[in-house]
Amino acid sequence: MKTLSLITLLLLTSHNLLSQEKNFIDHPYIETTANSDTLVVPDNIYITIVLNESDSKNKKSTEELETTLEQTLKKLNINTQKDLSLLDYSSDFKKYFLKGQNILKSKNYSLLVHDAVIAGKVLAALENVGISNVEIAKTEYSKAEELVENLKSSAILKAKKYANKLANPIGQKVGKAIFISDTSSTPFNLQGQVAGIQIRGAASIYGNRATEPILIDFQKLKFETQVTVRFTLE
Structure with a gap:
């Protein structure tokens, strides 16, 4: 009996999902994908x-x-x-x-x-x-989470801008967003790595017990986000 109830529930759920997807596809829409990225110095x-x-x-x-x-x-x-x-x-x-x-x-x-x-x-x-x-x-980078959220917001605005550019030539306007997907790869993939370090000074390092300053150049950390957005067409 429990097995039958579970099967019935799964069938109902699948039917609802298909109905929602069909209703969604019935709406005229435009889909765009946009990226936003930046480089920051590790702090x-x-x-x-x-x-x-x-x-x-x-x-x-x-x-x-x-x-x-x-x-x-x-x-x-x-x-x-x-x-x-x-x-x-x-x-x-x-x-x-x-x-x-x-x-x-x-x-x-x-x-x-x-x-x-x-x-x-x-x-x-x-x-x-x-x-x-x-x-x-x-x-x-200590403010990585806040930075990524800002990049996502910027990417969504870019997506809408691209959508408007595509819709304008055919005399249509972009309406509200009906689907947003964050397709970013891991934004913190460079966090924790120290690749790209360059050390200058102190006879690199420490030839002849050198006393001159040590200058370190760190590779900047790259953060990148990507979103896919579907907008209704009016």
Whole structure:
């Protein structure tokens, strides 16, 4: 009985959908597709910093390296409480147990900065204090969601403009939209990637312990949306 009821419900639903589609097709309409895109400079730059006792040839503990790291970043007016976070903590117990050596500890940090200039200053400053296990992990645009919504609105307006251009030569006007489809690909496909980085200065990087500024150029992030809209013809 339940199976029969389910089949009946599916048949009714299919019939309603077909009726709606037929009613829709019966209306004279015009369909256009439009794109809207832009390039933006990333304003969230994540830098991974690894503090490892072995990097300093065991001359400094991770605690000492942490103090040096925090002091160096504060000199650059970076809010370490807000923008510096600990990713993980590890110790090489295997070496300790097998060789009887001191435990070699390491800590991984993530630092958030908001422009390429500060990122370059961080790389140079940390290298100067002996912290060189540093890399740019990913980039993002903080207002990506708002940007994408604005691009979709722009694409819809373009779609209507195209529709009017097509309808005018035949003496017709574009009416209300009766169907809108967002056919965009993933708008955040470049978020998180760091392709296209160019580093200049500091003998790229750090030949002869160079002290000149490090200039970093980030590839701009491209955001693109696409919509398909059907308008009635009057």
